[in-house]
Amino acid sequence: MHDAQLILPAPAKLNLMLHILGRRADGYHELQTLFQFLDHGDQLGFRARSDGQIRLHSEIAGVPHDDNLIVRAARRLQSESSCTQGADIWLEKRLPMGGGIGGGSSDAATTLLGLNHLWRLQRDEESLAALGLALGADVPVFVRGRAAFAEGVGEKLVAVDIEEPWYLVVAPQVSVSTAEIFSDPELTRNTPAITVRTVLAQGGRNDCQSVVEKRYPEVRNALILLNNFVSARLTGTGGCVFGSFPSKVEADKVAAQLPASLPGFVAKGSNVSMLHRTLQNLI
Structure with a gap:
């Protein structure tokens, strides 16, 4: 990381609610979700190379170099922009894999925005979000970087202004497979659509929670434990669970x-x- 020209965070996000409305013909699920970012995440370092090579210097167990979303994001941006520069990339991993807080998607978005800046490509957010969507449904969320109500497969975003509490996020030692949860026959797939106004007024639930609790006792136990102190919920398809607090002191206490x-x-x-x-501070 000490060789990096540019060091950027890849923040976590929480799904404050997640409703599943149905399954589309292409196998993806129609959903509605409200998400917010956390001031906590992975960290990436970038240095431009003149030889066009993309090299990620941090290994992630079980993920081959070329399959890593960071490398795939860098190569896609490079080819779509006909950019002859390459990059050395370093990753400091802090977010759990399979935690439902956006680790891989956030890393990919930081790579797109970071290299766009480093390579001076001047691509706008819109085109970077479109590139991101090809890498994963969650990537555009991080490219745009605004708390939002999302619909469709998660790509139709309406920015929202909501309270910014402190969160305690707990990470049971499991990696939850999103594909496995979305293909579970017991998953609720017929929640009626609601408006963003209703969500902001009443909140919502996470339709994945009961399926995840059944398949992963570690997650169920974490929810039971956290519920002793605060109303606890699952984020995304899991496995992280969270509760919100009015202050850091109260979150730290729990x-x-x-x-x-x-x-x-x-x-x-x-x-x-x-x-x-x-990034705003760099400009």
């Missing part, structure tokens, strides 16, 4: 009472991602 076997972190919710705040 975090201190959790068993050492249940890792977690406390972070502030944010309607503008810390990646975008960092």
Whole structure:
């Protein structure tokens, strides 16, 4: 990382609710979700190369170099922009894999925005979000960097301004497969659509939660434990669970009472991602 020219965060996100309306002909699910960013995440470092090579210097167990979303994002941006430069990339991983808080998607978005800046491509957010969508449904969310109500497969976004509480996020030691949850026959797939106004007034639930709890006892146990202190929910398809607090002090107090076997972190919710705040300061 010390060789990097540019160091940027790849923030986590929370799905504050997730309703599944149905399954489309292409196998994807129609959903509605409200998400917010956290001031906590992975960190990526970038250095431009003149030989066109893309090299990720940080290994991730079980993920071959060329399959990593970071490498795929860099190569896609490179080819779509006919850019002859390459990049050395370093990753400091802090977010759990399969946690439902956006680790891989956020890393890919930070790569797109970071290299767009480093290579001076001047691509706009719209075109970077479109590139991101080809890498994963969640990537455009991080490219745009605004808390939002999302519909479709998660790509139709309406920015929202919501409270920014402190969150305690707990990460049970499991990696939940999104594909497995979405293909579970018991998953609720017929929740009626609601408006963003209703969501902001009444909140919502996570339709994936009961399926994840049934398949992953570690997640169920974490929810039971956290529910003793605060109303706890699952984010995305899991496995991380979270509760919100009016202050850091109160979130820290509960975090201190959790068993050492249940890792977690406390972070502030944010309607503008810390990646975008960092890039804003560079311009």
